[in-house]
Amino acid sequence: MSMKIPFFNNKQSKEFFHYPEDHTPDHIAIIMDGNGRWAGKRGMPRVAGHKEGLSAVVKIVKAAVKCKVKVLTLYTFSTENWKRPKPEIDFILRLPKEFLHIYLPDLIANNVRIEAIGDMENLPAYTRESVQFAIDRTRDNDGLQLNFALNYGSRREILNAMKKMFTDINDAKLSMDEVDEQQFSEYLNTAGMSDPDLLIRTGGEKRLSNFLLWQLAYTEFWFTDVLWPDFSEKEFLHALEEYRQRKRRYGGI
Ligand code: IPE
Ligand code: IPE
Ligand code: MG
Numbered sequence: 001m002s003m004k005i006p007f008f009n010n011k012q013s014k015e016f017f018h019y020p021e022d023h024t025p026d027h028i029a030i031i032m033d034g035n036g037r038w039a040g041k042r043g044m045p046r047v048a049g050h051k052e053g054l055s056a057v058v059k060i061v062k063a064a065v066k067c068k069v070k071v072l073t074l075y076t077f078s079t080e081n082w083k084r085p086k087p088e089i090d091f092i093l094r095l096p097k098e099f100l101h102i103y104l105p106d107l108i109a110n111n112v113r114i115e116a117i118g119d120m121e122n123l124p125a126y127t128r129e130s131v132q133f134a135i136d137r138t139r140d141n142d143g144l145q146l147n148f149a150l151n152y153g154s155r156r157e158i159l160n161a162m163k164k165m166f167t168d169i170n171d172a173k174l175s176m177d178e179v180d181e182q183q184f185s186e187y188l189n190t191a192g193m194s195d196p197d198l199l200i201r202t203g204g205e206k207r208l209s210n211f212l213l214w215q216l217a218y219t220e221f222w223f224t225d226v227l228w229p230d231f232s233e234k235e236f237l238h239a240l241e242e243y244r245q246r247k248r249r250y251g252g253i
Pocket of ligand 2: 031032033034075076077078080081205207209
């Protein structure tokens with residue numbers, strides 16, 4: 001059993017870190033990469049990296065609450081991650097339950113709302129049911145929306161959205177003339193959420209790995225070589241600071 005890392009007893013962070021109120025991204029999406037390499041560097045099995053990665057999740061959720069981020073989307077398991085060895089997959093897919101078992105009371109106390117995007121139906125029952133329980137339990141909270149991308153793949157999401165949209169057109173629930181970007185977005189898993197303002201990818205790779213292809217059209221990207229288990233509040237605040245310096249033009253001048 002992992003040690004509980006309390007949410008709000010980190011006195012150090014209050015003394016050392018400054019939290020500006022303005023220009024904080026509303027929606028931050030994170031590709032949490034580098035767990036396996038973190039473990040490999042220490043001669044440990046890859047799953048030890050995933051376990052340590054969970055501690056980073058706790059720290060960053062806490063930081064996001066403090067920074068008053070509205071939505072935090074965490075890429076937890078991709079549709080391509082099924083290519084991994086079964087024991088590693090099983091380990092990763094048990095982590096949401098472990099995380100929620102320990103931290104759900106803290107999350108509720110901090111007004112966090114849990115959400116999930118991705119193909120939940122094809123996840124093991126222990127993953128699906130624990131996440132669904134947390135979604136139901138936090139439905140009325142209006143603080144940070146903590147969104148787990150689980151069995152998520154952007155191309156699949158877009159195809160499914162297209163199929164649903166065409167079904168509605170066929171059933172005359174929607175007319176072709178009504179279809180625009182806004183309308184199409186409503187068929188995605190992220191319906192109702194704003195697009196990410198900031199994408200963070202840890203672990204040094206500079207690619208999207210099938211994450212939120214539609215939603216990231218005008219997002220600011222921030223990459224770091226830091227491996228996810230080493231990603232701390234300090235790096236998170238550094239990313240936010242750099243975001244604040246960016247000029248978002250959306251094609252304008
Ligand atoms: C990210 O870390 C976690 C998941 C993909 C679930 P990795 O497991 O991809 O770690 P590296 O990239 O092999 O170091
Ligand atoms: C992306 O990381 C998926 C998650 C972080 C869940 P990967 O490690 O799977 O990405 P690739 O394989 O390096 O592109
Ligand atoms: Mg990886």
